[in-house]
Amino acid sequence: MFRAATSSIVKRAVLRSGSRGAPSCTVPGQMSFHASAKREEEAKADAVAVESGKGGLFGTGLSEWFALPIGVAAAVPLIKLEWYVVNEETQLLAVFLAFCVTFYTQGGDAVYKALDQKAVNLLKEHHEVEDKVIQALEHKLEALKANHNMVNDFEAINTIRRETYEKLNKAGAIKPHHDFKAQVERMLNMIVVEEANVTEKTKMALMSEATASVTQKFSSDKALKKAALDAAISKLKGGKADDPVQAAFIQFFKDKAAAAAASKDDSEEKAQREALIAKMNSVAKNEKFFFEFDAQGQPKLVV
Incomplete structure (x- = not known):
């Protein structure tokens, strides 16, 4: 004890x-x-x-x-x-x-x-894990908030879509007029170009025909040759003499105009018009125009 x-x-x-x-x-x-x-x-x-x-x-x-x-x-x-x-x-x-x-x-x-120290390390690891959990929860909260606003976003999208459709409908009502105007302008420009080409070709043909006719006329007539030579010499000397070559060309064109006025043959004009109508109808078909032309050159709507 x-x-x-x-x-x-x-x-x-x-x-x-x-x-x-x-x-x-x-x-x-x-x-x-x-x-x-x-x-x-x-x-x-x-x-x-x-x-x-x-x-x-x-x-x-x-x-x-x-x-x-x-x-x-x-x-x-x-x-x-x-x-x-x-x-x-x-x-x-x-x-x-x-x-x-x-x-x-x-x-x-x-x-x-x-x-x-071991307790401090454990506490540090515990805090790190808690931080990660908190961060994950924050991300989840943000996702939930974003989903909460999803309804408002869809409503805004539907409103924008409805307004866009209304604007497209208004534009769709005006667009055919603009397209029709552009198509008409395209055809008018094509007609102007074709007429200019035909006019140029006619001029070249008349000039070639006039040159050949005047050349043949002066080659076969000695008086015309002498008159042309005298006129050329006079111009070289500074004199004022009429040019017989110019007069011959003028007379050829007058005779040609008179013959065309007296002639009733319009086959050449019809051929040119048919070629132009075929060309315009080809463009209208390829580019899907609202209209095309008949044999007389009158436009008609495509149904």
């Missing part, structure tokens, strides 16, 4: 002596080390440690360090009178207490820091 009481007193004294350098999270009476991320738990542990130490040595209010000299003083008569026998159990207890005190005082901080 004395051995158990003495062991208990010495153990409590050693534990109290090392509590000053112990971490704030250490609970008195326990040889354990742990780390906590919450300051509230450390504060509670300190409060428990203070409250448990109010009694002092055997409730007298004295420091528990006095247990050491009292234990030594009591151990002398106990050992002398052989009330307490120092054996291998006592030595083993002393060695174990020395190991506990040494480990507590020398390696406690290292163990505490290691455990505390």
